[in-house]
Each structure stands twice: as structure tokens, then as C-alpha cells.
Amino acid sequence: MSSSTPLDPSTMSRRRQIIETFRMTREVDRSIGWWMLAAFLVFGGIGFFIFWKLPGDSVFLTVIAVIGGVLLGLLGMMIVFSRKAQKAAYTRMEGQLGxxxxxxxxxxxxxxxxxxxxxxxxxxxxxxxxxxxxxxxxxxxxxxxxxxxxxxxxxxxxxxxxxxxxxxxxxxxxxxxxxxxxxxxxxxxxxxxxxxxxxxxxxxxxxxxxxxxxxxxxxxxxxxxxxxxxxxxxxxx
Incomplete structure (x- = not known):
């Protein structure tokens, strides 16, 4: 567990907040990176398949399917990240005053x-x-x-x-x-x-x-x- 001084989220950028949240979550759950990768691949694969099966020009559909797959993959990854981060945060708080x-x-x-x-x-x-x-x-x-x-x-x-x-x-x-x-x-x-x-x-x-x-x-x-x-x-x- 890190012993560094707690950081004030109000002084951090959105990107910095996400990085710190990931770091603190990983201290509790070392598998979070693999779970996020798996969610990206699964959700991305589903998104690609759905868009690729739409009727229309094959080249156009391939481009749309790739974009749709990436976006859906990122969505799935963030859902897993938020759930894992929430669980890790509660784990860190257990037994603490307040x-x-x-x-x-x-x-x-x-x-x-x-x-x-x-x-x-x-x-x-x-x-x-x-x-x-x-x-x-x-x-x-x-x-x-x-x-x-x-x-x-x-x-x-x-x-x-x-x-x-x-x-x-x-x-x-x-x-x-x-x-x-x-x-x-x-x-x-x-x-x-x-x-x-x-x-x-x-x-x-x-x-x-x-x-x-x-x-x-x-x-x-x-x-x-x-x-x-x-x-x-x-x-x-």
C-alpha cells in the first residue's frame, strides 16, 4: 500500500484524477488491467459484429464497424473500471474512522x-x-x-x-x-x-x-x- 500524502481531487485535472483512481485501485486489485482489457475486447467484438452485419457497402460498413467496436469497447472498459474502483475504494475505507x-x-x-x-x-x-x-x-x-x-x-x-x-x-x-x-x-x-x-x-x-x-x-x-x-x-x- 502506498504511504504517499493524500491528494486533493479538487486540485487535479480530470486526466490526473483518472490516473490516480486507477493507481489506487490497482493497489487493492492487481487484476484491474486485465479485466479492463477483457471488457474492451468483448464489448468491442460485440459492437464490431453488430455494425458489420448491417446492410450496405462492405467498405463503409467495415469502417463503421471498427469505429463502433472501439467506442463500445471503451464504454465496456470504463464500466468495469468504475465498478472495480468503487469496490476498491470501499475496501480501502473499511475500518477507517469516518x-x-x-x-x-x-x-x-x-x-x-x-x-x-x-x-x-x-x-x-x-x-x-x-x-x-x-x-x-x-x-x-x-x-x-x-x-x-x-x-x-x-x-x-x-x-x-x-x-x-x-x-x-x-x-x-x-x-x-x-x-x-x-x-x-x-x-x-x-x-x-x-x-x-x-x-x-x-x-x-x-x-x-x-x-x-x-x-x-x-x-x-x-x-x-x-x-x-x-x-x-x-x-x-
Whole structure:
């Protein structure tokens, strides 16, 4: 594993971001290059065959088939790259402080993530997500300590937003917990119970609550290059 200083994706070009994402992914999955090559050949071959079978002039169709095959091959290669990079990024984050908050940064527009709205001295923490399901409290750390912390945060949020649903999610691999790689999808599947206009009202109510708590910055590891800077490419569909 590389011990180099983490890079800030906001200071890098698009090309540099892709190179760094590939490098970091390869540190976790050495086979990524072969998988990308295989995807290019398979998708490219399919694309070439489809265009070559179209009726028309053979020379013209051959040129179109080559171009179409290359484009479809590149598409397949990027799909494999994004999936492998996403999996590798989650692997790198496992066990890191604040991994849940970094994973939640993958949520699309229409969601607002507030890191560390609650914490313990042992570094258990609760993050808050506001979106279509309402309020989602996401806890990471020791399940026994989190139970009391989550209950406390739920009561605080219900006092200022009693008419909005509050969901609780624990990140982990135990019973009743959600594994880190499935966290974003799990939150998205909680349903649509709050309209966009109501979300605005909800966020306004939560401002008073947030003003009373200290801000606890999370330490940043090498993950943001691939998980945040390349966020658009890594979102699973």
C-alpha cells in the first residue's frame, strides 16, 4: 500500500484524477488491467459484429464497424473500471474512522449529509442524512455504545422535527447492520416520504439544533481521490 500524502481531487485535472483512481485501485486489485482489457475486447467484438452485419457497402460498413467496436469497447472498459474502483475504494475505507461519512458523500443531488452530529469519547459517531426518506441517522462504531447515542440523537431531532420520519442505520457486518459497500443503496431504498419543498423546511428547523453542537472535523485519508473526486464515474446503477 502506498504511504504517499493524500491528494486533493479538487486540485487535479480530470486526466490526473483518472490516473490516480486507477493507481489506487490497482493497489487493492492487481487484476484491474486485465479485466479492463477483457471488457474492451468483448464489448468491442460485440459492437464490431453488430455494425458489420448491417446492410450496405462492405467498405463503409467495415469502417463503421471498427469505429463502433472501439467506442463500445471503451464504454465496456470504463464500466468495469468504475465498478472495480468503487469496490476498491470501499475496501480501502473499511475500518477507517469516518468511513460511513465518506461513503455517504456518494449520494446524488437532493441529499444533504452532515458529518458527526453525535459522538462519544471512544470515537463512535452518528452522521445525519436529509433526503426523500426524511431524516436518516447513520451510526458507526461499537453497537452497544451507539444504541444510547442513536436514541439520544433521535430524541433531539424529533423535538425540532416531530412531523418528519426519522430512520436509524448502523454501519457494520453484524446482525441488523448495513455493510459499508451497501450503505448508500440502503439509504436510497428507504423510500420517498418527504417532498423537496418539505426538505427545505426540515433543513431550516435543523439549523437551530446544529448551532448548539460543536463541529468535529473528520480526518481525511487517501480515499477522497476515488470516492469524491471521481464520484460521477463511480456511482453504481
Amino acid at each position: 468511513a460511513g461519512a465518506r461513503a455517504l458523500s456518494m449520494l446524488r443531488r437532493g441529499w444533504q449529509v452532515e458529518e458527526v452530529v453525535g459522538f462519544t469519547k471512544q470515537q463512535d459517531m452518528v452522521h445525519r442524512v436529509v433526503g426523500p426518506p426524511g431524516i436518516v441517522l447513520v451510526g458507526e462504531g461499537n453497537p452497544n455504545r451507539l444504541r444510547q447515542l442513536m436514541n439520544s440523537e433521535r430524541k433531539k431531532h424529533e423535538r425540532v422535527a416531530a412531523d418528519f420520519p426519522v430512520h436509524e442505520v448502523l454501519v457494520g457486518s453484524g446482525d441488523g447492520q448495513v455493510p459499508l459497500p451497501k450503505l448508500v443503496r440502503h439509504v436510497q431504498k428507504l423510500g420517498r416520504q418527504v417532498k423537496p419543498a418539505e426538505q427545505t423546511d426540515l433543513l431550516q428547523r435543523l439549523k437551530a439544533l446544529d448551532a448548539q453542537r460543536p463541529k468535529v472535523p473528520l480526518p481525511r485519508g487517501p480515499v477522497p481521490t476515488s470516492m469524491k473526486g471521481m464520484r460521477g464515474n463511480l456511482r453504481g446503477r
